[in-house]
Amino acid sequence: MPRRVIVLVLLLSYITLSLCGCWDAKDVDKLVFPIAAGYDVHQGDPGNMNQLSIGPLEEPQVDVSVLLPNLSPEATAKVTVEVMPAATVAYARDKRSYTNASLYVTGFNKVILLGEDLARQGTFAPMESLYRFPSVSHTMVLAVVDGRADEVLKTPTPNFENMGVYLNNLLRENKANSFIPTVNLHQFNVWQSPGNNPVLPLIKPGGINGIILSGIAIFNKDHMVGKLNQRQARALTLLRGIKSQGYLPLAPQEEGEEQGTGFFDNDRKVEVERQGDSYSFKIKVILQGIIQELPHQSGQPIDTSEVKKIEESLAQSIQQDCTDLVQLMQDEFKVDCIDISKYAVANWRREIKDQVDRPDFISNANIQVQVEVKITNAGEQK
Amino acid sequence: MSSPHSISSQQLTFILTGAQVGSAMLALPALLCTEAGQHAWMAVLLGALFPLASLFFIERLGRRFPGLNFVQVNQTLLGKIGGAAAVLLFVVYVVFFEMEIISSFGRLVQIFMLPSTPIWATLFLAMACVVYAGSKGGKVVGRINETLFFGILISLFFILIPVYYVNDYTNLLPLGEIDPLELGRAVLVSLYAYAGSEVLLVYYSYVKAPDKVISAGLTATALTVSIYLIVTLACLLVFGPDKVVDTIWPGVTILKVAGLSVIERLEFPFLAIWVGIVLRRGINLPFAAALSLAQLFGNENRHGLAMLGVGIVIYFAALFPQSMMVNFMLVNYGCAAYFVIGILYPLFLLGVAWIRKGVVKNA
């Protein structure tokens, strides 16, 4: 009976496979879960790890630091930060195996920090292993450290379980209340394509939790070319049209009088025109928000004319910031960090695909910024 | 009593879709974008002409021989020996084709789900499933296709989630820069995704309402095209034509770019559902081959045994490609083979039928 034979074969193989299988089974308690990792250019005394390096191929080039929560309740410290000097990022995994037998779930990582040195040197090589590794999620968030990444991971953060959790929170949620973007692995990747350039949030030690967001790092494709402070970062986010929300200062009356605060969403529209080889871009930054705070002693309710005044003054100051930033970009960075060349590519892809990323393309472009502010309500008070 | 293999025209629709949509769905955007850039989705539309042509030829052929099954049609037209040879050729084609499908399925499982599990074990489990389904007969194959089709809808839904979070419409522009040569090459590549529609050759005689075959085929093609179109557009919107080509399976990679708060990793549930989708492709074609074999040896109720045989051969064949790179090479041969079996072969049979009109009448 073929039927009986089939059933028997299936049954036997099922039993055999279930009993002898388990090639991939790795119990959760036998693993370690890196929450955050940092990449730096290899520096100084390699410590005892260097004893393991043999041959020129294994000369340490990069310091890979990983933050691992300690699972065992008996562990004295909550986390371990391992720093592995290695020739390449993925090769650091080899070094790990000499000190820790537990399997690293690379795919679990949530945060990647890039030391400034490494970022300036170029991130193509260190990032490659992440894109190649199948279980790595492209939702990992990235940031550049103003300094060294391993230092950041080692910084204690008393109010959180560990620095990894804090950084994950900080870098993932920041776009909900500040104009510093959240950038994940996927975006960093697609921003490498023609007409795009990545930007990453910049962090540095400081503040109550040990680390603060200090601005934005500008990249030319895979390597970092500049840093922006918090105010410039805000202008950049608005110009780039990265959807965020954040607080902006309001100036209701003339300079020097009471100041207020508003909470705004941003949006942008870009128009591109071409005459021969000169391109002109019109960027319209749209801010829409509500008044959070507007102390005025006159006791008069806010009327439309006052709202208009506030809108105009805010638009003006933001426009100033934006124009300054465009100037800086065109003169100093010579990199399209405000993500407008892609509109030119979208119109003439075949033709300008190769030249759009040249420095002169963005430096010679005519860029106009217009800011539009809309205030939709003023809260509970008149 | 009706045949244990008879299927409804609705089931035929899902069988045809199921025979085409598989791992191709995940790899297609990258393959097409390599050739046609942002116009990849047009290639999907144009490529649909192949399965349509195949559908019409096979339907013409089937209509000439009402009530005759695939083997009988062949033997009527090509003689006892010639017909048998043609059927065996078809079986060999299916084995070859499935070798590519099943082995790339194994690779995909290895890469994304079970990196250390030997591929013979994963494939064994998969083939056991395939053989089990095939041994139950055509009716059951039809039913499985019906239910599993909804797996595709769920997986499409998964693919659309990242599009909601990250998309850039400029990736699709400009539309006007079409290069016919590039597009043509992309259309040829899309053959890879449409291969499988030739199962109609075998299933035709089992459809309860043969007059509905055309409409079922059209619906199936429309479904397949929409699925590919959605995946291709989604990948283009998320990655752009320049980055989509970096990955082998953009259809999976796209799921890694976003997460929901409930399901942080979309690719795992997606792949879990997708396993069922791919195996439909694994079931439909080998079952067609097994059924033809059983018919050739005179008893179509021995399909279980034939299925076991075909399954074992495919299993060992699928272990043969040593690396993913071999699979890429096989894909090209697979496309050519599909063109021969899916389009030229029914056309050839039609030609023979036209020349040997007398024989046809006697049959």
Add this chain to the structure above:
Amino acid sequence: MRIIPRKPLVNNNQASQGTNSIPQDAMPSAIKDQVKVLTPYLEKNEDMVRRDLSIGSSLNITAQAVYLNNVIDNVTFNDHILKPLMHYGSPEGDAKASNLPDLLLTSSLSVGQVKTATTLNETVHYIFDGLIVILVDGYQEALVVDIHGGEFRTVDEPPGERTARGPREGFIENLDINISMIRRRLRDPKLVVRKTTVGRRTRTPVAILYIEDIASPDTVNDLRKRIDAIDTDGVVATGYLEQYLEKSPWSFFPQVWSSERPDRLTTKLLEGRVVVIMHGTPLAFAVPTLALDFFQASEDYYERTIYSSAIRTMRFMAFFLAVSLPSLYIALFAFSPELVPLKLLIPVASARTQVPFPVVIETLIQEFIIQMVIESGLRLPGSIGQTVGVVAGIILGQAAITAKLASPVIIIIIAVTTIATFVIPSSGMLLASRILRLPLLLICAAFGIYGFSLAWLFIVIHLASLEDFGAPFYAPFAPLRWKDFKDSFFRVPLWKMNQRPESYPVQDKQRQGTTNPNAGGES
């Protein structure tokens, strides 16, 4: 030639190859001889009552009533059989009328079911079937009176299928009362009741009920043929019969749906199914059965649509959880920890570091313990059963965690699984979910999520391959019957279900008109 004097539903010789050795001889006419031939069959049975009497105060015809003690209704026997017979006076004074037994039947015995027996075989079987046989001196024919009685359980609320809003009546062990419960609900003259007996020795009465112009005649004939073909010495409960009828005995899934509620079987009859009731079990089953039937509870139709749809959906999810939660636990925590959110993973992993067993073994141990708890609870009397549950649930669970034999998560997983198991309204499917869990668990232990999906694929293929009485078991999901989705994951309002289900053959597709004057349905 049939030996067993039962009414065959379909001529089927195979069914009647009994070991019955009672000869088919005609009974002698003198009562002495009658008693003599009967004695060998009756003498060893001390529960046999043989009551001598003489018929008619004036006639003085000797007679003997033979019956089994307590199987008959004693009151009726005294009032309506003994009394009339003893006081019988022939109107014509024809003392030795040739048709006395007939005369007695028609004019003396004031009970409903009477007949005569002429052969020895018949007579003996009637006695053991629980009928009263009255031997009359001088006549070959014996009077046979059916006054089944004695002690039976009263009609009660079915313990396995309670409902808040439905009728509180459940089947009992008596066939005729069970049939009457359905008859009272379904007064259609087209409702057909066919009876037969199954079991060479138990001779258990079985009734087949169907509505003549709805149920498919093929199904009815097929069922009758298959019941007649059962050649066994005995069936004691419906479960026996179900197993003889099932086409795929090795399947994990029950293929015959049964219930202890007459109201539910009435609806099944109205849907065009054929109902089988067996004497001795307070359960009846209906064929053809669909997988869907096992997820429908009577409450679904008594409550409002929205409520019952939500519950129905939840029930399907519960089944999914009951089958797959432990295996998902393994797949996640032993194969794909990436899928688990950070905040859940770290505490679980840290709790697991103290447990000495691998995830798989841990799950298997807990699963085994809980299966034992369920099993012990089922058999024990109510209060003790509860105690066992509490002991197992709280003490074992807590102690296992404290002793670091199990992690807290696995206790939760197993607890949820167990609760989910008991959400399923029918005991057959409930058992299936308890059993299916294990192979799934093992396959996940080897292949993680991949194994999980393939295992479900297997299950779906298997479900799609089951077919009986012309009805695909997995319909309306495969093959797709769009119209039958009306009563699947959700239940549309009753007035919307105008057609009978398409998933199995019925004669009359139209269930009702298309009117719903009040609720805004199409008029």
